[in-house]
Amino acid sequence: MITIVAYVAGVLVSAALLAPWFHAAGQAFARMGQEHDWRDVAVLGGIVKAAEKTELPGYFDRAAMVAALAGLWPLFRMLKIEWRSVVGTVPASTGAKQLSLSFFVAASFLLVMDAVCLWFPVCKLEKNPPWLAVGAPLISGFTVALLEEFLFRGAMLGMLRRSLGVRPAVFWTTVIFAILHFLKPPAHGSMVGEPVTWTSGFAVIPQLFRGFGEWQNFLAEFLLLVGVGWALAHARVVTDGLWAGIGLHAGWVAGMKYFNQVTETTAALRRGDFMPWFAENHCKSIVSPVVGFVPLFVVLLTGFLAVWLLRPQRVQPQGPT
Numbered sequence: 062m063i064t065i066v067a068y069v070a071g072v073l074v075s076a077a078l079l080a081p082w083f084h085a086a087g088q089a090f091a092r093m094g095q096e097h098d099w100r101d102v103a104v105l106g107g108i109v110k111a112a113e114k115t116e117l118p119g120y121f122d123r124a125a126m127v128a129a130l131a132g133l134w135p136l137f138r139m140l141k142i143e144w145r146s147v148v149g150t151v152p153a154s155t156g157a158k159q160l161s162l163s164f165f166v167a168a169s170f171l172l173v174m175d176a177v178c179l180w181f182p183v184c185k186l187e188k189n190p191p192w193l194a195v196g197a198p199l200i201s202g203f204t205v206a207l208l209e210e211f212l213f214r215g216a217m218l219g220m221l222r223r224s225l226g227v228r229p230a231v232f233w234t235t236v237i238f239a240i241l242h243f244l245k246p247p248a249h250g251s252m253v254g255e256p257v258t259w260t261s262g263f264a265v266i267p268q269l270f271r272g273f274g275e276w277q278n279f280l281a282e283f284l285l286l287v288g289v290g291w292a293l294a295h296a297r298v299v300t301d302g303l304w305a306g307i308g309l310h311a312g313w314v315a316g317m318k319y320f321n322q323v324t325e326t327t328a329a330l331r332r333g334d335f336m337p338w339f340a341e342n343h344c345k346s347i348v349s350p351v352v353g354f355v356p357l358f359v360v361l362l363t364g365f366l367a368v369w370l371l372r373p374q375r376v377q378p379q380g381p382t
Contacts, residue, residue, distance in 0.1 A: 077265065231298060
């Protein structure tokens with residue numbers, strides 16, 4: 062456990078050092094895009110627009126992910142972690158079926174919740190919803206799922222299982238996953254003023270903890286992250302692989318990103334009229350426009366159903382013939 066804490070601390074320090082450099086590179090790319098009129102190019106234009114509006118805390122997130130992945134190899138060697146304890150023992154053919162089923166279950170339950178959000182109304186459709194814009198949500202969903210499932214349910218859970226056992230490992234992986242995501246900057250507003258210097262990344266770190274001082278955010282956002290982390294960790298343990306967790310994670314991220322781009326929140330939600338069942342999301346690491354007890358229930362129900370459908374079938378002993 063001490064090794065995990067030291068690893069997380071190292072990731073935060075490395076992210077603080079790298080974030081200003083990432084920010085400078087992003088701003089340079091944005092200026093290049095403006096000079097060459099890349100904003101109207103299909104895929105490239107989206108990257109340019111993202112670079113234009115991303116503030117230093119956003120680059121801190123990306124730097125933290127790079128640092129976390131870069132530190133895994135020396136960590137594995139130091140702790141003598143075997144590859145199969147990270148990725149599991151599920152064959153690719155079986156894993157592909159698990160991924161497809163779990164993705165379908167996650168997307169289906171989100172569709173029902175989206176309908177509820179529109180019915181009340183917690184959200185409302187945009188004037189001209191981009192119904193066919195499914196590529197970006199899918200790419201983002203599977204990219205995030207692959208990276209985070211490998212990092213948390215693969216590497217971290219694998220290390221903790223070896224030293225603590227299954228149940229404590231699931232508990233601590235879930236808690237660490239929720240805390241690290243809840244530490245991310247809020248969705249609105251920069252926390253660090255200009256100009257950005259090489260020490261600006263360290264000014265981000267203390268601001269990451271301010272969400273714990275707002276009980277509404279804790280109930281609506283942190284508990285949802287706990288539910289997501291528990292469902293994904295449980296899927297990893299039951300199926301002995303990362304495939305099911307990747308499907309669930311990708312289904313949730315892609316589904317909510319798509320829902321977010323075709324809808325907007327209502328004034329009633331922003332006023333808090335639906336608390337604690339629905340609340341407006343202010344956490345960057347949660348792509349859903351809404352959080353609260355209903356999304357938490359949907360996540361847990363989805364996880365239970367996916368795990369039940371994918372659980373290993375026990376071989377029943379045959380009686381005498």
